[in-house]
Amino acid sequence: MLNDQFGRQFNYLRLSITDVCNFSCSYCLPNGYQCDTPRNFLNKNEISTLVNAFAELGTKKVRITGGEPCLRNDVTDIIKLCKNTPGIEKVAITTNGFNLLKKIDEFAEAGLDALNVSIDSLNPNLFKLITGHDKLTLILKGIERAVELGIKDIKINAVLAKQFNKNQLKDFLAWVKHHKVTVRFIELMETGDGATFFEENHLSGQTVKAQLLAQGWLQVVRGKLNGPAEEFCHPDYDGRIGLIMPYSKDFCKSCNRLRVSALGKLHLCLFAEQGIDLRELLNEDDTAATVKAIRAAMGNKEISHELGKRLTGATTHLAMLGG
């Protein structure tokens, strides 16, 4: 098992497979994807070496993310190779869902266990305004298909921002009443490119928590290795509500994840200064050296991010690393 000096255990890898995205979410890539990095993303062999190394170190769960991971035409093969790696028990993907309806059958067949889809509003006009794309109905059909296929762990990610907030909680509560999915509200995080949007839009998740508790929602007790999200359930609702509040005290105490960028850099925190380059080792298919490099890097993991001091590290936007 991978540990750090603060007693945290890391059993979860978030792997970005591209930083390209076709959406232009106003809090992430408001001007769309700018092609300012080389596009030689990790290939399947390199990904296989990486996932094997993490599995040897006790990683049980891999989340495939981006940019938009479903823009890669080998995304299904990547799901399959992660799922077939000895030691990996759970494979998840985070997507904007633009081609989910087309892809979800083959994802399920490849062994996908968990699906996160980003939907910030259930109002089609607002959704289009936020993302630049009029695809809400199609995305919701993709989710219905995932439910039909029996994918049990389905989460919707909704960023909390003042300008999206009108009716957001009310609409999602009405939706989870009859949908067995978890809607997770994520506090807007500041990024290098997003300082002004952050200043104008940041909203604490505590206001949502207070509303949920007042309406009879109960906080679910979660295991030690479950990560920093808080979850709530209600006897009258099929689905659940979650809250991710990175600005709250002790958020980083339950950190259980490490990140690797699409170019093969290990990031010890979403808001770290720089990544540790594993590319050469991956390219040489050197699992043992990759294991050693990851283990050696752990000594440098900080106790917490410094978002409270408005230090965003090298992260200009979350499409770089996948959130």
Ligand code: SAM
């Ligand atoms: N394109 C995919 C998607 O949107 O689901 C995967 C990558 S996206 C960067 C991963 C998650 O990060 C999404 O749920 C998105 O809403 C969230 N995100 C992006 N920028 C954010 C920010 N500044 N603060 C909080 N969450 C953010």
Ligand code: SF4
């Ligand atoms: Fe693309 Fe996801 Fe960022 Fe939206 S949040 S711009 S879908 S990477």
